[in-house]
Amino acid sequence: MKKLGIDIGGTAVKIGFFNDSKLLECKRYAGVDTLAAFSELLQHPDIIEFIDDSFIGIGIGVPGVVGDNCVQSCPNIPWLEKADLMGILSKAHGDGYQYGLDNDANVAALGEAVNGAGSAHPTFAFITIGTGIGGGLIIDGQIFHGPGGMAGEIGHIATGHEFACNCGAVGCVEAIASATNIENRADGKPLPEIIAAAKDGDYASLQLLQQSGEALGEAIAQIALLTDIRVFIFGGGGAPCLEIWQPHIDEVISQRCFGRTADDFTVIQATLGNDAGVCGAAALVG
Numbered sequence: 251m252k253k254l255g256i257d258i259g260g261t262a263v264k265i266g267f268f269n270d271s272k273l274l275e276c277k278r279y280a281g282v283d284t285l286a287a288f289s290e291l292l293q294h295p296d297i298i299e300f301i302d303d304s305f306i307g308i309g310i311g312v313p314g315v316v317g318d319n320c321v322q323s324c325p326n327i328p329w330l331e332k333a334d335l336m337g338i339l340s341k342a343h344g345d346g347y348q349y350g351l352d353n354d355a356n357v358a359a360l361g362e363a364v365n366g367a368g369s370a371h372p373t374f375a376f377i378t379i380g381t382g383i384g385g386g387l388i389i390d391g392q393i394f395h396g397p398g399g400m401a402g403e404i405g406h407i408a409t410g411h412e413f414a415c416n417c418g419a420v421g422c423v424e425a426i427a428s429a430t431n432i433e434n435r436a437d438g439k440p441l442p443e444i445i446a447a448a449k450d451g452d453y454a455s456l457q458l459l460q461q462s463g464e465a466l467g468e469a470i471a472q473i474a475l476l477t478d479i480r481v482f483i484f485g486g487g488g489a490p491c492l493e494i495w496q497p498h499i500d501e502v503i504s505q506r507c508f509g510r511t512a513d514d515f516t517v518i519q520a521t522l523g524n525d526a527g528v529c530g531a532a533a534l535v536g
């Protein structure tokens with residue numbers, strides 16, 4: 251069973267080529283910055299040559315809000331705004347295949363569920379630490395969307411600090427614990443250097459990671475109090491901070507999570523890295 255997983259990002263479109271849910275190859279296509287260019291990409295020889303009798307379909311992940319099988323909003327990629335990607339897929343390849351579309355954080359969570367760190371855990375929260383903090387909930391192996399399609403906006407859980415968030419609120423976990431926010435508070439020092447400095451005992455770096463780790467612990471505790479989810483998987487460029495975050499997260503969970511201690515939780519790093527998007531997109535079909 252062959253299928254494609256497409257991950258549309260701000261700088262490139264990545265396409266994963268799959269056979270029986272196994273990623274054979276992932277290719278990047280730059281310069282796709284209009285719907286017409288995307289339609290053209292769907293006719294690329296790489297794709298046409300891949301499609302044979304065992305081909306079942308194409309899934310797409312986008313960095314925006316998805317509803318009614320359409321991109322409802324996509325502030326970072328204007329050409330995707332209101333785009334009917336499912337219609338474009340049907341037009342390109344006909345109605346004989348399955349097509350899927352979902353938000354990129356949900357898709358990355360599904361990728362980890364099928365091919366990565368979540369494969370042993372039917373129910374978990376995926377938290378992606380990058381420019382912001384995104385998330386996706388996998389419940390019994392399926393993405394939980396919520397009635398409005400916006401479940402899993404973990405980045406905007408309030409965690410009791412005074413920093414303003416890009417969303418307009420104050421105290422969001424994203425405003426203290428996203429990779430970008432940690433770097434900004436370290437005068438632009440890249441995150442790997444902050445982690446290395448913390449390991450060397452640098453007080454300022456340790457403080458930054460303690461603050462961000464505690465805020466994430468609070469967010470995790472709130473998610474757990476509401477849902478009793480016990481497994482949390484960290485992805486994105488900031489995930490390696492977990493090495494330093496872990497004791498702080500554990501401490502807050504133990505303090506804040508009624509009836510449970512840190513031992514009841516599994517908090518781990520994602521394993522697919524940049525491939526999570528194409529893996530999850532492909533998992534939307536089949």
Ligand SMILES: [Zn+2]
Pocket residue numbers: 405406415416417418419422424
């Ligand atoms: Zn916010």
